[in-house]
Amino acid sequence: MENYEDAAESRFDDLDTLMKVRRKVGAIHFGGIYIECLLKGMICMKYTVTDSSAFGKWIVDGHERPRPRHVLRSPELQSLLDTLYDDMPDNILEALDFIAAPQGTKYIDYRYIPEDEIENEIFDQWEERFISVFSYLEQKKHEL
Numbered sequence: 001m002e003n004y005e006d007a008a009e010s011r012f013d014d015l016d017t018l019m020k021v022r023r024k025v026g027a028i029h030f031g032g033i034y035i036e037c038l039l040k041g042m043i044c045m046k047y048t049v050t051d052s053s054a055f056g057k058w059i060v061d062g063h064e065r066p067r068p069r070h071v072l073r074s075p076e077l078q079s080l081l082d083t084l085y086d087d088m089p090d091n092i093l094e095a096l097d098f099i100a101a102p103q104g105t106k107y108i109d110y111r112y113i114p115e116d117e118i119e120n121e122i123f124d125q126w127e128e129r130f131i132s133v134f135s136y137l138e139q140k141k142h143e144l
Contacts, residue, residue: 001051004041008034019127024118025110031130032099032107035072038137043068043080045144070108072100084140092136095129102126 011034018026043049043060050059058067060080068076073096078085088096100107103122 001049004037004044008037008041011037023115024123025113025115028102028107028118028126029110032072035099035133035137036070038141039072039077039081040068042084042141042144045141047080070106072096092133095132098126098129099133
């Protein structure tokens with residue numbers, strides 16, 4: 001089973017390094033991965049989670065469930081973190097959607113985009129929204 005909490009910290013360190021040198025593509029990619037790992041880590045804090053022998057499944061508190069993928073508002077994440085998503089303000093949900101797919105491209109697919117295709121304005125919008133989501137989730141993870 002992956003260690004999502006430590007992975008999130010490592011991806012945040014990667015993100016910090018990329019932000020300092022303004023590597024837009026890498027920052028968007030790793031920023032999304034950071035949020036994904038943070039959300040999955042929150043699930044692991046809230047429940048007992050183990051790998052299933054079935055592909056793409058987890059055992060969550062003794063019940064087999066679909067494993068969340070690279071979608072920040074997936075049905076799996078929303079059902080396992082229902083109170084988090086239900087209480088999330090609209091501006092944070094909108095920011096989360098933007099982080100999930102800036103310019104209509106999923107964060108996980110940014111690894112295939114050349115650096116010069118990301119306009120500074122889009123990156124600045126992404127950074128502002130990332131900070132909002134980061135702050136919100138950091139507060140909420142301590143409430144689990």
